Each structure stands twice: as C-alpha cells, then as structure tokens.
Amino acid sequence: MIPVLYSFRRCPYAMRARLALDASGQRCELREVVLKNKPTEMLAVSPKATVPVLVDTDGTVIDESLDIMLWSLRRNDPEGWLTPDVESLNAMLELIRRCDREFKSHLDRYKYPQRFAGADALQSREEGETFLRLLDERIATQRYLSGSRFALTDGAIAPFVRQFANVDLDWFATQPWRGLHEWLQAIVNSERFQRIMRPVQPWVVGSPGVLYPFDPASL
Numbered sequence: 578m579i580p581v582l583y584s585f586r587r588c589p590y591a592m593r594a595r596l597a598l599d600a601s602g603q604r605c606e607l608r609e610v611v612l613k614n615k616p617t618e619m620l621a622v623s624p625k626a627t628v629p630v631l632v633d634t635d636g637t638v639i640d641e642s643l644d645i646m647l648w649s650l651r652r653n654d655p656e657g658w659l660t661p662d663v664e665s666l667n668a669m670l671e672l673i674r675r676c677d678r679e680f681k682s683h684l685d686r687y688k689y690p691q692r693f694a695g696a697d698a699l700q701s702r703e704e705g706e707t708f709l710r711l712l713d714e715r716i717a718t719q720r721y722l723s724g725s726r727f728a729l730t731d732g733a734i735a736p737f738v739r740q741f742a743n744v745d746l747d748w749f750a751t752q753p754w755r756g757l758h759e760w761l762q763a764i765v766n767s768e769r770f771q772r773i774m775r776p777v778q779p780w781v782v783g784s785p786g787v788l789y790p791f792d793p794a795s796l
C-alpha cells in the first residue's frame with residue numbers, strides 16, 4: 578500500500594505539495610479531483626474539503642499543503658530543501674506564512690475582485706507588489722529565496738507568484754523585478770515543474786489513481 582494524494586492540477590496549494598513529493602521521491606497514488614464534485618472518500622477523511630489531502634498508509638490525514646511538503650521532505654530530502662545555506666527552517670516558514678496570509682489575500686482580490694465585496698483589483702495588485710518586491714530583493718543577492726539552492730520557500734511560494742503573474746502577463750513583464758522574473762521563468766520552465774503539471778484524468782471511484790511522482794521518461 579502507498580499513501581493517497583487527492584490533488585487538483587491547477588491548484589497552487591496542490592502544486593507545492595506535488596513539487597515537494599517529486600523532490601522527495603515519496604511515492605503515492607494521485608487521485609485527481611474535480612472541485613465541483615469532490616469524491617466522498619476524500620470528504621470522509623477531510624470534511625474541510627480542500628485539496629491537497631494526503632492519506633498515509635496508517636490512515637493519518639494531512640490536509641494542509643505545507644504540512645504535506647514537510648511530511649515528505651522530512652522522510653527524504655535529497656536536495657536539502659529544509660536546510661538551505663542561508664536561512665533557518667523557522668525563517669522559511671515565516672516567509673511562507675506571509676505568502677499564505679497577506680499575499681494570497683491580495684492575489685485573490687486582484688484575480689477575482691467580483692468575488693469580494695468592495696474589492697478593487699488594482700489596489701490589491703499594488704498591495705501584492707509589496708511581497709513581490711521583498712522576494713525580488715532576496716533574489717537580487719542570492720539565486721533562490723533562501724540561498725543559493727532551491728528550497729522549501731521556492732517550492733511553496735512560486736505557484737502563487739506564477740498565478741499573480743498570469744493575471745496580466747504584459748503588466749508583470751514591465752515591472753522592474755529582474756531577479757523575480759528570472760527566478761519564476763526558471764522554475765516554471767524547469768523539468769520538475771513541467772512534470773508536476775502533467776494533465777491527469779479525474780479519478781473515478783473504485784479505480785486505481787495514478788502513480789506519483791510521474792516517471793520523468795513519460796513526459
């Protein structure tokens with residue numbers, strides 16, 4: 578038996594979990610979820626009904642994306658995502674918290690202003706820029722967010738920066754964040770990112786999911 582991962586390809590939280598699982602080589606059965614029709618199996622173990630959800634072989638349920646990253650990397654971390662050369666784990670978690678709390682809220686209001694009463698897309702974009710400038714300043718003096726190597730922060734934050742950039746790519750390209758542009762391009766164009774974004778058919782109850790991480794040769 579292997580752990581089960583309920584995932585949704587385009588969800589940035591699920592992307593960060595898939596990135597960490599790919600880096601750790603932790604095998605699981607991926608079940609692609611349709612958000613409008615979530616499987617009852619998933620809702621039974623995680624009533625809060627968000628993806629990603631990982632169900633370990635002993636039945637332990639991990640339904641926060643960052644916890645899935647930590648779980649897989651604590652089992653196997655061949656690239657040292659948890660031990661970057663500059664930053665401590667606690668400092669990395671603090672930056673990720675800023676992403677998940679402030680930046681994500683600005684991103685949602687920028688991307689979907691109609692979903693939030695009184696939201697102003699351009700004001701939210703401006704508010705989101707504060708976090709992006711902070712990231713750009715970090716990358717100006719080192720290649721990745723927490724040092725010279727790709728680390729937990731890069732995997733956890735890049736899917737959200739990508740989403741922010743994709744709202745208006747032309748505008749994003751004209752912003753003076755050279756380091757950030759290069760960082761994002763390198764990650765999005767990487768073989769690993771291409772691999773974790775491989776399309777998967779929605780899971781059908783009773784059938785086996787897809788073996789994950791995907792085989793690099795199958796791309």
Ligand SMILES: N[C@@H](CCC(=O)N[C@@H](CS)C(=O)NCC(=O)O)C(=O)O
Pocket residue numbers: 585587588589590591612626627628629640641642643
């Ligand atoms: N804090 C959660 C948030 C996960 C989350 O909000 N995922 C979204 C998709 S990107 C979701 O499942 N939303 C429920 C829905 O759309 O029905 C985590 O880090 O895993």
